[in-house]
Amino acid sequence: MATYDHCIIGAGIIGVSIAFRLTQAGRSVLLVDRKGIAEETSRGNAGALAFADVEPLASGGTLMKAPKWLFDPLGPLSMPIGYAPQMVPWMLRFAYASLPGPHAASTRAQVALMALARSETEALLGDAGIGHMVRRDGALYLYEGAAALKAAHPLWKERQRHGVSFEAVHGERLAELQPGLGASYTHGMYVTDWWTVSDPHDYARALADAALAGGARFEIGNVAGIAPGPRSVALTLDDGRSLEAGQVIVAGGAWSHRLTALLGDRIPLETERGYNTTLPPGAFDLRRQLVLPADGYVITPLATGIRVGGAVELAGLDRPPNYRRSEAMLRKSEKVLPGIKTGGGTQWMGFRPSLPDTLPVIGRSPGNPNVLYAFGHGHLGLTQSAATARLVADLALGREPAIDLRPYRPERF
Numbered sequence: 001m002a003t004y005d006h007c008i009i010g011a012g013i014i015g016v017s018i019a020f021r022l023t024q025a026g027r028s029v030l031l032v033d034r035k036g037i038a039e040e041t042s043r044g045n046a047g048a049l050a051f052a053d054v055e056p057l058a059s060g061g062t063l064m065k066a067p068k069w070l071f072d073p074l075g076p077l078s079m080p081i082g083y084a085p086q087m088v089p090w091m092l093r094f095a096y097a098s099l100p101g102p103h104a105a106s107t108r109a110q111v112a113l114m115a116l117a118r119s120e121t122e123a124l125l126g127d128a129g130i131g132h133m134v135r136r137d138g139a140l141y142l143y144e145g146a147a148a149l150k151a152a153h154p155l156w157k158e159r160q161r162h163g164v165s166f167e168a169v170h171g172e173r174l175a176e177l178q179p180g181l182g183a184s185y186t187h188g189m190y191v192t193d194w195w196t197v198s199d200p201h202d203y204a205r206a207l208a209d210a211a212l213a214g215g216a217r218f219e220i221g222n223v224a225g226i227a228p229g230p231r232s233v234a235l236t237l238d239d240g241r242s243l244e245a246g247q248v249i250v251a252g253g254a255w256s257h258r259l260t261a262l263l264g265d266r267i268p269l270e271t272e273r274g275y276n277t278t279l280p281p282g283a284f285d286l287r288r289q290l291v292l293p294a295d296g297y298v299i300t301p302l303a304t305g306i307r308v309g310g311a312v313e314l315a316g317l318d319r320p321p322n323y324r325r326s327e328a329m330l331r332k333s334e335k336v337l338p339g340i341k342t343g344g345g346t347q348w349m350g351f352r353p354s355l356p357d358t359l360p361v362i363g364r365s366p367g368n369p370n371v372l373y374a375f376g377h378g379h380l381g382l383t384q385s386a387a388t389a390r391l392v393a394d395l396a397l398g399r400e401p402a403i404d405l406r407p408y409r410p411e412r413f
């Protein structure tokens, strides 16, 4: 039986970032995933390092808009009626997290994590030698008319309060930031401190390569059992193999609660499914990521094409995808960018791992000090991956965590 200092379950962007940091610290690391490196949610996301995105989704504003959104089955938020009963406990917690007091606490925690994300991403890009995979040209939020922008002022004021810088743009300046916009998109907010990766799958694989080059090992395997002992943790795979490590880190994305349940830790993790279409390179001369807040999707220039998508579907882990949602956002993009060539695209669905208070779980399993948790980053897993890796490495190596970890502790629910 092989023995490692750390075994990380899940090779999404969270798992590979942790593997890289622990390997750099000289530890022996095994990364295990049932599918491969970044073959799930970290594969096809929108590629944004959205450090400015500090306001928690659980908010009074979301609660106000949700009923209207739910009336449009292909709109920004949908939920099959058959899945609604299963969502009720999560939604009640979401509603609680949206109250002014809890919302303010989540905002403080998100601001702290984002500040760390910014500095740790910079450090990780340098240490892994992958800085060339990131473009730093900001994001352009688009609004149909001055009134729509004005309605968004509370959000921008809140961001300003937290140090986010942005520029209100229209007319020539807007056209310079993105030529060829549809006539109704007359106003924008240009956020400079917002980066995008060349392609999220390529980025995660490059980071995994850096970890493997540093000595980490990778195995394909589906973890079915976790048995913590006094000095190590034994894992069993569904093909009968066994693994052992001094410490196990659960980074299983939207499936993590199935692993924590094996240890008696019941964590209210749900998935917010998201959809997109990736068009071939050259589908449009896109200058930077465009954000369409009214419709809940983004249009991203990647090295591998133009990716159009987003939205939220509350439908759990097991229902088949409804790619009409990808199609609906692609059709909407024709109004934003009338010259876009929408043929030849590839559709995709991914499972955002989401906790009701919009914060991830980063911390030790309450009854099992040799098991660490790192999952539940919702819409922001790529953005917060380097910060999470830093914090998990702090815990794993017995260092003082870079920020106060209490808001992210697993037992907060």
Ligand SMILES: Cc1cc2nc3c(=O)[nH]c(=O)nc-3n(C[C@H](O)[C@H](O)[C@H](O)COP(=O)(O)OP(=O)(O)OC[C@H]3O[C@@H](n4cnc5c(N)ncnc54)[C@H](O)[C@@H]3O)c2cc1C
Residues within 6 Å of the ligand: 009, 010, 011, 012, 013, 014, 015, 032, 033, 034, 035, 036, 038, 039, 040, 041, 042, 043, 044, 045, 046, 047, 048, 049, 050, 221, 222, 223, 224, 251, 252, 253, 254, 255, 256, 259, 272, 273, 274, 275, 276, 309, 310, 311, 349, 350, 351, 352, 353, 374, 375, 376, 377, 378, 379, 380, 381, 382, 383, 384
């Ligand atoms: C449409 C869409 C757009 C998005 N855009 C952005 C964006 O622009 N910026 C951003 O920051 N975030 C974005 N996100 C969110 C981001 O993609 C996720 O938060 C992030 O990918 C989660 O990473 P992860 O490593 O936790 O999970 P995953 O990437 O899902 O990885 C978890 C891994 O664990 C493995 N696993 C699970 N259980 C087991 C087991 N029992 N045994 C072995 N392996 C197991 C799975 O196979 C999987 O590979 C987006 C998400 C979607 C859906």
